[in-house]
Each structure stands twice: as C-alpha cells, then as structure tokens.
Amino acid sequence: ATAASVTYMSLRRTDIELSAMTRPTNPKICHVFLPAFAAASTGCIANIFLKVVGELFATHGEMWQIAACLPFLATLGGAQLNYLNRGLRLYMQTVFFPIYSALLMLSNTVFGMIFFREYEALLDQGRWIGFAAGTALVVTGIVMFTLRRAEAKPRAPLSPNASSTTASSFNSPNADLWEPLCAQEKAEQPVLYESSISVV
Numbered sequence: 135a136t137a138a139s140v141t142y143m144s145l146r147r148t149d150i151e152l153s154a155m156t157r158p159t160n161p162k163i164c165h166v167f168l169p170a171f172a173a174a175s176t177g178c179i180a181n182i183f184l185k186v187v188g189e190l191f192a193t194h195g196e197m198w199q200i201a202a203c204l205p206f207l208a209t210l211g212g213a214q215l216n217y218l219n220r221g222l223r224l225y226m227q228t229v230f231f232p233i234y235s236a237l238l239m240l241s242n243t244v245f246g247m248i249f250f251r252e253y254e255a256l257l258d259q260g261r262w263i264g265f266a267a268g269t270a271l272v273v274t275g276i277v278m279f280t281l282r283r284a285e286a287k288p289r290a291p292l293s294p295n296a297s298s299t300t301a302s303s304f305n306s307p308n309a310d311l312w313e314p315l316c317a318q319e320k321a322e323q324p325v326l327y328e329s330s331i332s333v334v
Contacts, residue, residue: 135171135175136171136172136175136176139168139169139171139172140172143168143169143172150168150224151224153165154224158226159226161225161229163233163276163280165224166221166225166229166230166233166279167233167237169217169218169220169221169230170217170230170237171237172217173213173214173216173217173218173221173234173238174234174238174241175237175241176210176213176217177210177211177218178238178241178242178245178246179210179245180210180214181242181246182245182246183203183206183207183210184207185246185250187200187203187204187207190203218234229279232275232279233276233279237276239272240269240272240273243265243269
C-alpha cells in the first residue's frame with residue numbers, strides 16, 4: 135500500500151500540487167491521505183525497528199544484530215520526514231497533521247500488535263471491544279474531514295492609504311473612523327500645477 139501511494143504521488147505530482155494550490159482550505163482528502171499514509175506507514179515500520187533495537191539492548195543482544203537494524207531505521211526515518219514535510223508544504227497544518235497523527239497512531243497500534251503478537255493478550259482478556267470502538271472513532275474522525283467546506287473569501291482590508299478606494303466602499307462599522315483620516319491625507323498631499331509660461 136505504501137509503494138502504491140508513493141507511485142501514485144510520483145505519477146500525478148503535477149495534478150496533486152495544482153489541486154492543493156486551487157483548494158487550500160478544502161483540499162481533496164484522497165490527495166491529503168497519500169503523503170499522510172506514506173509518512174505514517176514508514177514511521178510505523180521505523181518505530182517497530184526502534185523497539186526491536188531497544189529490546190536487543192535490554193536483552194544484551196549481539197552488536198551485529200543492533201548494527202543491522204540501524205541502516206533500515208535511518209532510511210525509514212528519513213522517508214517519514216520527507217513525506218511529512220511534503221504534506222505540510224502542500225496542505226494546511228490544521229488539515230494534514232490530524233490525518234497524519236491518526237494514521238500513525240492506528241498503524242503503530244495495529245502493526246505493532248501483530249509484529250509483537252500482543253493481539254493474543256488482547257483477545258484473551260476481552261479488550262478487543264474497546265480497541266474496536268476506539269479504532270472506529272478514529273476512522274470516523276478521518277472520514278469527517280471529507281465534510282469540510284471551503285471558507286468564505288476574506289473581505290478587503292480597511293486601509294486609508296488606498297488611493298482609489300474610500301472608506302465608504304467598505305461595509306464595516308469602522309468606516310466612519312477612516313473618513314477623516316482619508317480626508318486629512320488628501321489635504322496633505324502636494325498639488326502640482328502645470329506651468330503656463332511659454333518661451334518665445
């Protein structure tokens with residue numbers, strides 16, 4: 135799935151970047167999902183390698199085993215930062231980071247539980263109901279991002295320095311405060327007169 139996401143992003147890079155620029159506040163969630171999933175999946179595998187290294191240190195494992203994990207850990211960590219920065223470059227932090235965090239939490243929990251066989255204790259003690267409910271809530275939160283609507287366009291700022299715009303053109307209760315300032319600025323501007331003297 136990670137390879138498919140990376141391949142799709144490489145093939146449709148231009149279209150994805152154009153869509154992100156034209157819809158900054160309401161991007162396509164499927165496009166946001168691609169770098170978020172790539173960063174979360176590589177981060178998940180890096181966290182598993184990191185935990186394996188910690189277990190080897192705790193159990194006094196062989197140094198060659200620890201050294202063999204370090205290149206994979208560094209490569210996966212770099213890939214995670216790469217796709218994380220790519221997602222933050224394309225999309226707003228308030229949109230991208232919650233999806234990335236939710237996917238990272240889900241992937242760490244599920245794949246870590248499978249790799250270290252912690253699901254056996256989960257099933258034996260009957261805690262799978264709470265786990266399933268929590269997973270469903272996280273997935274529901276991700277799906278709710280598809281219901282986002284584009285924000286209204288911001289109004290033009292109130293500025294007394296605009297030469298072609300007066301305070302009366304702004305639909306704001308502060309318009310009365312700008313009128314004397316605009317009048318004073320116009321009065322202080324120097325008036326240039328054309329010379330009527332001609333040289334014979």
